[in-house]
Amino acid sequence: MKLIITGMMAAGLMFAGAAMAEDMPAVGKAKCSACHAIEKKVIGPAWRDVAKKYKGDPEGVNLIVMHVINGGEFGWKTGTKMPARGLGANDAEIQKLAAFIIGLESQP
Ligand code: HEC
Structure with missing residues (x-):
């Protein structure tokens, strides 16, 4: 019994760990992951690299929001150009994704 509980706790911890090691939000998977991944360049830059680019920039989130809404280079x-709104994300979704992208910089 003790073994089973320990095993369950370990599994639980692993699950929490995986969730913390940033999973792309569902809307990102649906509307961005055709061209972006968190750790590696796909067609567009790795989001972790975008986070690095804007590190320490107080306007970072706003710039990302504007760039995603307008698209471009x-x-x-x-x-290739970033298509405006990716595959059709709305303002609220883009805000959320921009916050997520910027937040990647504070994680190892
Ligand atoms: C069809 C492919 C494609 C899709 C879909 C796409 N992107 Fe991009 N994205 C790109 C490319 C290509 C670039 C880099 C353009 C360049 O060369 O400067 C880019 C750049 C970016 C950047 C960097 C902007 C900067 O200021 O440096 C961010 C942030 C970004 N994309 C977020 C998103 C988000 C969020 C979504 C989903 C809503 C998304 N992208 C969907 C292709 C895509």
């Missing part, structure tokens, strides 16, 4: 030299 932001110096990543991907040869």
